[in-house]
Amino acid sequence: GPIQAKTFRYAFQGDAQSLDPHALNETFTIGFHANIYEGLIRRDTELNIEPALATEWEMLSPTHWRFHLREGVTFHNGNTFNADDVVFTFKRIQMDGSDMGSKIAPNTEVIKVDDYTVDFKTAQPNPILHYEWQDVFIMDKEWAEVHDATHPTDITTDADNYAAFHANGTGPFKVESRETDVETVLVRNEDWWDTPQHNLDRVVFTPISQDSTRVAALLSGEVDMAYPIPVQDLRRVDANPQTEALTGPELRTIFLGMDQMRDELLYSNVEGKNPFKDVRVREAVYRAIDIRAIKQKIMRGQSDPSALMISPFLFALSDQFERPSYDPEKSQQLLADAGYPDGFQVAMDCPNNRYVNDEAICQAVVAMLAKVGVDVDLNAQPKAQYFAKVLAYDTSFYLLGWTPSSLDSYNVYANLIMCLDRDKTPTQAKFNYGGYCNPKIDALAEQILVETDEAKRNELIAEGFRILEKDWGYIPLHQQYLAWGAASDVDVKQSPDNKMLLYYVNMQ
Amino acid sequence: MAASNKSDLIHRPGLTGALARALDSDVAYSFRQSKITMLAAAITAIFFLAALFAPWIAPHDPYDLTNISLMDSFLPPMWMEGGDARFPLGTDDQGRGILSTIIYGARASLLVGFAAVLLAAAIGVTLGLIAGYLGGTADALIMRVAEVQLSFPAILIALLIDGVTRGVLGGQGEGNLAFAVIIVSIGLSFWVQYARTVRGSCLVEKNKEYVQAARVIGVHPALIVMRHVLPNVLGPVLVIATISLALAIITEATLSFLGVGVPPTQPSLGTMIRVGNDFLFSGEWWISMFPGAALAILVLAVNLLGDWLRDALNPKLR
Amino acid sequence: MASPVLQVDNLTVEFPGRRGTLRAVDDISFQIAEGEVLGVVGESGAGKSMTGTAVIGLLEPPGRISGGSVHLEGQRIDNLPHEQMRRIRGDKIGMIFQDPLTSLNPLYTVGFHLTETIRTHTDLSEAQARRRAIELLNEVGIPAPEQRIDQYPHHFSGGMRQRVVIALALSAEPKLVIADEPTTALDVSIQAQIIQLLKRLCRDHGTSVMLITHDMGVIAETADRVAVMYAGRIVEVGPVREVVQNAKHPYTEGLMGAIPKIGGRTEDLVQITGSMPRLSQIPSGCAFHPRCPQAFDRCTQERPELLPVGDSKAACWLHAPEAADAAGGRRG
Amino acid sequence: MRPKRPTPREVDVAERPVLQVRDLAKRFDVSPPLLNRLLQGQPQAFVQAIDDVGFDIPRGTTFSLVGESGSGKSTVARVVVGLYRPTQGSVTFDGTDLASIRSRKQMAPLRRRWAMIFQDPYASLNPRWRVRTIIAEPIRVHGLANGEAAIKRRVGELLELVGLSAQDGDKFAHEFSGGQRQRISIARALASEPEFLVCDEPTSALDVSVQAQILNLMKRLQRELGLTYLFISHDLAVVYHISDYVGVMYLGRLVEWAPAHELFTRPQHPYTRMLLEAIPDLEMSGRARTPVGGEVPSPIHPPAGCHFHPRCPFADGDRCQREVPMAHDIPGGGQVRCHAVEEGRMPPADVHTRG
Amino acid sequence: MIAFIIRRLLQSIVVMLVVALLAFSMFRYIGDPINQMVGVETSSEEREALRERLGLNDPMLVQFGRFVADAARFDFGVSYQQKKPVSALFADRLPATLELAFLSAVFALACGIPMGVYTALRRDAWLSKVFLTVSLIGISLPTFLIGILMIFVFSVWLGWLPSFGRGETVDLGIWTTGLLTANGWKAAIMPAITLGLFQMTLIMRLVRSEMLEVLRTDYIKFARARGLSDRAVHFGHALKNTLVPVITITGLQLGSIIAFAIITETVFQWPGMGLLFLQAIQNVDIPIMAAYLILIAFFFVLINLIVDLLYYAVDPRLRVDRSTSAGH
Ligand SMILES: Nc1ncnc2c1ncn2[C@@H]1O[C@H](COP(=O)(O)OP(=O)(O)OP(=O)(O)O)[C@@H](O)[C@H]1O
Ligand SMILES: Nc1ncnc2c1ncn2[C@@H]1O[C@H](COP(=O)(O)OP(=O)(O)OP(=O)(O)O)[C@@H](O)[C@H]1O
Ligand SMILES: [Mg+2]
């Protein structure tokens, strides 16, 4: 008889911002698009690169790459996929309004060789050119032209961008209907080129913003899968016979940053001086934080304390690093040595709806620092306000999380660790809100970028991290765990980049 | 002509007389008659005293961060397995004792409630008196503004003001400023009721003959408003004040729930409930339920007092 | 006298209150014969309205009849079940309140009030009731009743509203009408019109009237007999001429003297010193004795009952046959 | 006619009346809102609360105003004490034209010299104040005594003057009966040692027995302090009892005024006659009362000509409907506004049983 | 009557203008809209260019004028966050909120009025005391707590009712409704009760106190004296008169239901305006916030207008027609 249609319902705390695959570079949105669109490459559950729309590629020279495209692939509307679409896509992501411009250097040439071959010529050598291309989703050129969507969704014009509300990918699912922030229905793409590993016919996605409502929906069986699950509820989700919790380390590293660029802290009672410029103070702060307590109590074991600014998952030599010990006495001693026997006062910026238990972590940090005499004013705020503030470098002490989207350490150097010089190199270390700077590291980073030998490169990276550690430049806290919940009768593959990929889902 | 010999008998001069009269009054009588009201008053008084003397009463100071330890977090109430006698009602996610935090949290809630109500009453009564006594353009203007204001419920206005201040100040100088922001937000959203009521009473009072008598004597209009009209419109103001105290406390809690409340390091009852909400499913019910119960009891008690006051001050209902 | 329309015996009305129970009406008895107008006078708070309200059974809790009986045409009505008493109200007993401005529901037309009442007590159809209503309006002297009937009370002046109220009270041709200060809220010139109207209608329909007022002038003109109340009791009752011109009780005397008279002498008015006691502090003996210029020992101790004096009755020891000497003769 | 009481001050100040009212008018704008007028063509509406009222009050006498509700009595009183500004006409108090006063400061010494007693003893005392404070208010405002002790003493005197005891000052108004409250009002009115008292229906909320107390008190105070009263009432018997002169108002116009005895024995105006007719007959002489017929007309649309003509049995159907009658003197002192009287069409006044 | 309506309309326009000014000027100062529009990697030159293009550098008055002119054409711009015209977003979300508001208003009225009447007529009955006490508890618990407890009991524990969303909806062209499916009704029960509970309590207490006042009036006493049946007295006279003042206040209350829905929608993930607004606040999505404010004010003004007209219909004293008022 006919097999019963399998409908999979799942919930996340928010919705994909747009269906336009180039509009926003944000984890969930991209992860959602990944079910509909595909890139030249994709990552398996272990995050290894595997061919997708490109079957293979080679480096003809350090600045010249060739990609061979998969033949016989059609878009959801039936158009065939070919090199024109790839060239179109890479042009499109560099236009105004695209949030994906950084996936490719601006002066890179994209050349159609034949219908199924595309060349990339870069100005500088880039051994990791394609590392982030799992997120560069290929759009159908003709479709975009017909629907006047050749530009990425541009917020400055009032015209609806067709691509923002409609999707035409090559991926395993097609969009059946969509109501932003309410419900999006996907159906199986019967003509997918790959062999489906999933058995879904229909997928209903609902954003549920309240944690407890989301958990309730999972527990009551209204959805088959929900994430994130608050860490404290994992036990209950697990204990419930109909559901189970899926956890695993995420790639994101949560850390604390301190303003080390100003001569006087913006938000502090210390006048004329910046305590964070003193390496002893930074060490004191580091050592005052009891990361194990945070793991045990706030994260309920759902985190891996980190010694590095990158997940061990993404850096081969991470086992060479060990987190400096928690030592409040030493901390107090260091503060006294640095001239702050009674501590000092500083304000801390913290998002309260961005990372797992972000506000609670900050509160705990505040309490721990209080014990060594540092009096922290906690300013916990919604992410929009938080980012507005830190993006303006208007902070003295903050908590941030970072996932290198290339899954490579260079990304961390380039965004967080290298010297911040807004006038000379505006895009470099843009997210180094504290302005940590050590020219030695900058020099290393430049080598890392061009070094193609894996082992050597790793050594360079480790060296940089050692300098950072000695400088106590950042205070890495942990990699938070992914916390998903799913009905017991569905099989969901969790990947550490926190993307929920439907093509790995199976239902009984 | 001695017409009042009889009343001389019950005349008691001085303070004791005043006190005796107050105790003997109808309001006091109706108070003594209603067990529920007395209970409500007792509960309110307990909350107030506890809030006032929190540092001396609470087992711990949950606002003193050197005092709390993350390792004490999530302890269940004393009588449950794993409970700790230091924390009779258990601890929250930061290791603060729930009991102490309730006491301090009530302090925060009452502070916000009180200050907001005072602010609202001050604005509302002043504008109401001006509108009612002067009439004309002032009246029209104030009442139009009130009408605009009315179209937004308190929670919306509070969200707005809170958002604006945060936007303008960039969220800096948290702590006391956050309190001020919440107080102002709630205060500004509650004034209309006072203004309308006071204006209404004022329109009635100003035509009463005792006000006209003062005018004939030549008392300055400002003085007439202050000394004659004001005390006589305070009855309804008192009633609104109690009820809006309850409302303000709830509004603060709701704002905390929506994430724009008082700073998390100085939790109010609302903040506690919001935080505790996250631990309802995980079985740590005490984090939200005790503060929730405390909030409900406090608000209920204040509401009951307000209710009673409304009836007691309304001679028609006696 | 034939059997009275209304017979009140030892009626007592009490208000249980915070400081014990107040007696608003204290053991009073009177009757009203068919077609008779009984005036009830007395100071404010003397219990006049309570008496009327008790008779029609509209005391509001916590007030209650705590003793005595009320008979209407021989039928005891003070202990009737709620529903039966309701049928009597409006049908056998009509009532007129003091304030015509507030006696009519502002949301309904005058016609609605009338037809509603008529249909409650008769089984006339809507149309018949309306015709009857127009007749009634005509009878109480409202011009153009066909148009006026569909207007709202606020379209009527005070005097006209009181006429409507009278029409309502009389619409079911009751045996007894209790009129509680029907003219106090009206203009001097209208007062006389209303009183005359009431008097005429009741005479035409043979209705008995209990006319409550403090206006002695109205009583003098309208009533057949007068009952004077003081602090919850009837202190004097008798034919109107007798009471007005030859008061027996010192209170009645004071009351009559306090009325300024046109053409009277210009010196000071007779004045009863002090004021009526509060119900909670009614003096022992005769309640009037602290204010009475002729009080003597017995007045402070024993409470006088109504005793016949001439054509009327008075509750005063001065008129007790054996007491006249004890008082050392009447002064004044 | 009652003998005029000689008063101490009458000798010093010659014949200058305490109060002179000339051509007084007060109009209230009761128009519907502008928009209604524009859209529905509704006219502006005014209530001519008083219209062309004039009278004098000699020192030490009582002038009474009578008339039905809405006839403008209170409005006259309010204009006289400065609560309303007149639309037209003048009020002259002891030689000073009130219209000439520009500021509150200038007004203060005058305010001291008059006072007002209101109708409602319950509403005219601030319920939250102790009686002492209430009575002291004029003393404080006008700075009539120095120091609390002096004020207290003065308040005690005043309370005793009106027949209460000095200790009563500690109580609140609600602890007194209506009559006692009215005494407190009078004490307050006397606190600034005024020469002239405006009494707006001071007894109509009171019982006859209490009314008698107050009327006696007022007469006593007049005798002892030489006060001048403007007395307002609609109770003709009360007015007869207390007045030297009586004015009768109808729909804002003073239709007749005359010495009290004159007015009551020889009423001229048909309305006055009707009012007198309407007085209940306590004597029970069997006199048939003929109540005034008809309803009181709307003050917004008063009848043209003589306002009284629709209810007047002597209206001649033409002149009365068109022409506003002018005041003209009548024998015995006083004035009347009536075409019928002027033309001599009136039958002689019915003076039976009186006098 | 026409004048009355016109006056109300003029007042409403003034109110709306003031609200527009508030909406515009207040939100102009929250956060930086540019930050919300672009990803974190946009350069400051690009930001400045965007600022210029959006007209955010123009004088305030010009921006306000543009804002009002656009708003009058129901053009509230494009949501910074969702990149979709606000009017389209609202069109999607409005039905959900209006249905929720409608259901809770019906719930509040249908329960509040009878309960108020009952408690006024039977002051001493035990049921009245229960109503009064329970209702007090109802206003003493914050809405969000009630909602969460209800989810806990009815969804998680008993599994009777859905914990979130609108259930199945039917698209009727411009309007999607949840009221045509059993599922949709089930989904609406908890949110509607949560939202309506507070209003119900207020209405009940209001009706009770007004009714008690009315029962004390002379015309009620006189109606009893005329021997009318209790039914006629209580419902024909007392209730109708009670409703006159109740209408106004209830109108105001119902007006605020839509705004109060913010909390309920958040708790139940009800896809309505409130949810949109809250998200907008968090994302500093100015066009949505401004439009929301204006919309709320608009509904308020509209409801007020209706209430005034109702008032007018119920209370004949307000109907001043010249033919009769000139009669006396
Ligand atoms: N609800 C009540 N509770 C207690 N006492 C009451 C109540 N209602 C009336 N009384 C008292 O009953 C007494 C009689 O009142 P009643 O209304 O009969 O007086 P009255 O003679 O009609 O006075 P008036 O002339 O002012 O109408 C008064 O002293 C009054 O204070
Ligand atoms: N402030 C006002 N605004 C508008 N109209 C007024 C005002 N005061 C009085 N009137 C009107 O002026 C007329 C005269 O009123 P006034 O109060 O002087 O009458 P009165 O003779 O004192 O009546 P009463 O015996 O009822 O006190 C009435 O028609 C009244 O409605
Ligand atoms: Mg009475």
Ligand SMILES: [Mg+2]
């Ligand atoms: Mg008056």
